[in-house]
Amino acid sequence: MPLGTLDRTPPPFFRQGPSALTKLALCSALALLMMVADARFKLMQPVRAGFALVLHPVQRLLLAPVDAWETAGDYLRGTQRAMAAEDQARRQLSAQAERLSRAEALQIENDRLRKLLGLLPSLSVPAIPAEVLFEAPDPFSRRVVIDRGATVGVTAGSPVINEAGVLGQVTRVYPLSAEVTLLTDKDAAIPLLNARTQMRNAAAGRPDGAGMELRFLAANSDVRVGDVMTTSGLDGVYPPGLPVARVSAVERRGDSSFAQVLLAPIAHPDSARHVLVLLPQDRHLSAKREADVAAVAEAASAAESKAAARAAKKAERAEKAAVKASGAAQ
Structure with missing residues (x-):
């Protein structure tokens, strides 16, 4: 019998399950x-x-x-x-x-000089050290999670800075952690002050998360590449004078009455590891005002107690003098 006519397929008794191609497809689907x-x-x-x-x-x-x-x-x-x-x-x-x-x-x-000009002393804002744990899992936002929360006094709205400048603001607070929205987030905004011209404006995060931009700035405004932007302190949240960003590009178009000004954050949020959480300025001022009021009230009560003690001593002396005078008269 010719070899080509032989049936080389195994008999049904020795067949072992599905074919190799079926197994490959099944394993691939299971892995996927x-x-x-x-x-x-x-x-x-x-x-x-x-x-x-x-x-x-x-x-x-x-x-x-x-x-x-x-x-x-x-x-x-x-x-x-x-x-x-x-x-x-x-x-x-x-x-x-x-x-x-x-x-x-x-x-x-x-x-x-501050005493000569009658200025108030500079504020010392309380700060809480913290460490960045990880970035938020939302890919469409620029947020990080820190290892300090409500148990140590972190509150919503607290500014977050590092050694270079402002990073962002606390937006969510948990007992042992907090979520910080960075300045490069599309929903973040901060009032700024141009350190060179003293012009105030507001900056917001770009939609692509690559930086910040000044919005609604007139095309003839005096702004240059390299200008340093600091916090103005008008919002009652960020203390004034903190470095925020530097102007990276200025584009003026003839068909628009506004200039497009791009900012590069001074504090690089991607490399920030250790941060400081500050108490909001309005809360710090209210706490300082309450402390000053309490100190004034305490000083007033102390003065009243001293005055009462002096009056009691005078009354005692007058009584002794009256007793002596009556004895001399007798």
Whole structure:
């Protein structure tokens, strides 16, 4: 019998389930379903967390040789680095001592001038340190979550700053955390003051979240690229004088009566890790006013008590003098 006429298919007794193509399609559909379910409903998060917990000792064990090598290298280079750090610290200490002496002299001069002009002393706004945990899961907003909440005094509307300038404002408060809306969010707005021209305006976040822009600014306004914008303090939320943004582009069109001014935030929100949460200015002023009223009331009560004590002493002296006079008359 020719070989081409032989039936090479296995008999029905030895067939093992569906074909390989069917298995591939089924496994592909199941994998796609699991990926979509994990992305939308986080179904695989407990499994992933369990695997991470189980593999953590293995990862630490595999990193032990690398850590030992780095520790040995750091130990050998420690003396040299310590000597260099000490030398640098001594130089910085001498430079800072000189700057500190100048700063103290300027502070004394500033206090004298403020007293001479009859100005109020500068406000010291209470601040709460916090750390950025993660960004909000909403892809259409620019918000971050910090690790401080209502239990430590964070309130809705509190300004949030870092070492460079203003980052945003607290919009939602939870017991142990809070949500901060950044200035680059499309729904954020802040009143600004041009440090060069002292012109006031309001800035809002751009719809694409790439920065900020000045809205409804006249085309003939005196604004240049590089101008620094600070908080004006007129909204009663942000303290005045905090750096906010710098003008990055100015576009004046002939067919429009408004200029398009783009701003670049000075405090980069994407790299912010540690922040300060300030008490809103209006609440700080009301608290300060209440404290001043309480201090005045306490001083008035103390003065009244002293006056009453002096009056009682005078009455006692007059009574003693009357007793002596009556005794002399007898």
